[in-house]
Amino acid sequence: METTSLEDFYNEIATLIPQGLGKEIGHFNVFSVADLIAANKKKPIGMPYNRRAYYKISFISGHNRAEYADKVVEIEQNALLFGTPKVPYHWLPQDDNQAGHFCLFTEEFLVQSKSGVVLDELPIFKPGGYPIFQLSDEEASEIAFIFRKMHKELSSDYAFKYDLLRNYVLELIHYGQKLQPATSMYPTHTASARISSLFIELLERQFPIESPQQKLSLRTANEYANRLSVHVNHLNKVLKENTGKTTTVLIGSRVVQEAKILLKQTDWTISEIAYCLGFEEVAHFSNFFRKQTSFSPLAYRA
DSSP states (O other), X not given: OOEEOHHHHHHHTTOXXXXXXXXXXXXXXXXXXXXXXXXXXSOOOOEEEEEESSEEEEEEESSEEEEOSSOEEEEOSEEEEEEOTTSOEEEEEOSSOOEEEXXXXXXXXXXXXXXXXXXXXXXXXXXXSOOEEEOOHHHHXXXXXXXXXXXXXXXXXXXXXXXXXXXXXXXXXXXXXXXSOHHHHSOOOOHHHHHHHHXXXXXXXXXXXXXXXXXXXXXXXXXXXXXXXXXXXXXXXXXXXXXXXXXXXXXXXXXXXXXXXXXXXXXXXXXXXXXXXXXXXXXXXXXXXXXXXXXXXXHHHO
């Protein structure tokens, strides 16, 4: 799958590419949805289902749909959406009455913050988290105010404006994390919960698959158990307790999710995709995919 770069993004919205893009340490920008629609003189256009080389925080006002590999979220009016390079999604406007704001930034931009924040360690950006939050009118007003401050500061000549903009980005991140269910913010720190958490982290670390030459380093329940230094039966037991699913089911679900993405978003052959996902024979991959989805790989790609 091709990754959408910052240059791709600016080309897609027909906006002048900022001078020095790619040379600076980190990148930040903020946009008004209404202004972009007016500037492009066309109806709102959704974002394609792919991975992006940047983080994005969107305040969405209007009827929209966000499609992920494993779920679809209907947005009725106001929502706060967090986009990460690790999770591809498709944003589809459902009417012409669109408004709001969004900012995009690279990891390098926020790394310069004195807070020492590591984006992928924040609950809001962890795999399996809650990336979309429906907002009340009061919450929407508070979020809109933060974005208005971003617009004002970005156009100012204040010498330390980017330090202030980093604080606004962190304010949005923490606002989103406060909206998360408490169970996702403060998991129970039992031994079994730690093993489950480490397994999920190890599983997600195998992805995304970015070239036909890349191959999963871990494929079976035994391989994951060995890496975690636990017996495979114990790993299966704690995962069943904490997730309701077996090790094999969790691995299979994540592999088929990646297979769907590669089938739809790349022109790789079925053989190349099978190899990347750890199948030595195309027939084995086809049987696995059909069992998981009721479709053959070719039928799903069509």
